[in-house]
Amino acid sequence: MSPLNDTAAGIRAKAGWMRRHALKMVYDKQLGHLGGDFSATDILATLYFGVMRYDAKTPGLPGRDRFIMSKGHATGAFYSVLAAAGYFPEDWLSTYMQPNSKLNGHPNRNYLPGIETNTGPLGHGLPVALGIAIAGKLSRLDYRTFVLTGDGELQEGSNWEAAMSAGNRHLSHLTVIVDRNRLQQGAGTEETNGLDPLDDKFRAFGWHVEMVDGHDVEALLAVLGAPVGDRRKPLCVIANTVKGKGVSFMENKAMWHHGVPSAAQYEQALKELV
């Protein structure tokens, strides 16, 4: 297995495809979390098309790189990247949250291939990823484990319990990516329970920290695709993002956490996403 090594332009095209699909899924169902879908899209596209080693046709290979969507509400982005990567047929996306659909509002590993663990309650991904990384070390496998968290999500203490342990264990093959869009459900993160200085917090817990523009595919490729080498620390990538990225009227607005577009807004958004 090797990464798909798509070009940056190719990855950007995939991200555009994903945003349009997420938009349609949420519009059709009139339910979903577009703000957090759009802030995470470029990160997901970069991981799946430029960084991770996996075989979508044999998803259980022991040596595969793992991805965990800890911000499990962003299924518009997550399901569309899994479809784009070939884990399941694209037309399944139209069943999003329909009765008895495999595409539940939050991801279920028993319904779809490519999902490592069930998420939805925030603050579960990093502890599970920690366990996966420990297992890799015990088995002497060199797979990498990537976990994407929201920034508001980091208010959950479980993340910091796991972060402390990962630093202690020098888990170099574990990477957390923080979708730092500075908004949570009802308001900004800093006015709710501030996280800054987030980089110092992770450093204090024994992590190597990189800051990156989470919509700059080249920059994401550089930090996420860099070989682990002799770094003896887990990697924290703080990806500065824009919630609702790509649709002008959704960007940086708390209400688009779970807002759903009207017909006119849908048309407008589609135009902006070409």
Added chain:
Amino acid sequence: MAGSATGAGEASRQGWHDCREAWARTIEGLAEADPNIVVVVNDSVGSSKLGGFQKKFPDRVINVGIAEQTLVGVGAGLANGGKIPFVSGASCFLTARALEQVKADVAYAKANVKLVGQSSGIAYGELGPTHHSIEDFAWLRPLDNLTVITPADPWETAEAVKWAAGYEGPVYLRLSRMPVPNLDIPNRVFRPGHAELVREGTDVAILACGTLVHLAVQAANLLAKEDISARVVNFSSLAPFDRDAVRAAASLGAIVTAEEANIRGGLGGAVAEFTAENMPVPVQRVGFPGFLPTGSIEDLFEAFGLTVTGIAAAARKSLARRAR
């Protein structure tokens, strides 16, 4: 059939209410009268309908962020400091994530904390089992000292909130946001620990709580057409548990329970435990069997028989078992 699961077509739902409105109105009124009333939230101001409260009393909204264990612990601390905290968040996270805090800091310690579980049951529909709160009865019912109340309508929601503010001790209020009508009962008085007679009947007793009570009334009306006389009881207090009401129900010889919850360990479980030991009679439990598939509230109510016809069928089955 559209709307059948929730008990009415769109047209006849006038006067039906999301009980969160009654909660928000009541807590604002209480806070005006008593400066010790505070609310504690986990990024849940909007979902708790506390926007108005926040405008009026910004200092009395303690938003701990997305951190339920701290949410409940802070509630216990505020109570220690003389405040009357209403700790309000989605009931799935409030009761599951913070279960040990609820057990140790609140129930075991007898802290004066009012836990307010919002959007309980399957209000989150297609967001799935992580967001459903249908196991909460099973994991809160055995906790000593904790009063567990599931209001059936807006009136009872308001009364329960008022009562909880005045009562010294731990309370869990399990609120719904599914629109329901006010029950038609003359001269009502809210009495925690007492089941409320909604409709008298002599053949079978339907013990229901929350969103299922008004469906149970409609089921009783349906059964009346078949000359089956069904009693309907609003079992809003799961703890303390009204044994006398269950004894009276068992004396009819056939029982149905109905709840927007997992039937393992909830109201049905409590009734079955009590009758098995004391007055064995047939008990048919209406509720959810476990983790649910993807579906809307209406789809899931319909698919699992939390409906007027589903409750009526359970009553016939309970009666048939009695006859054997």
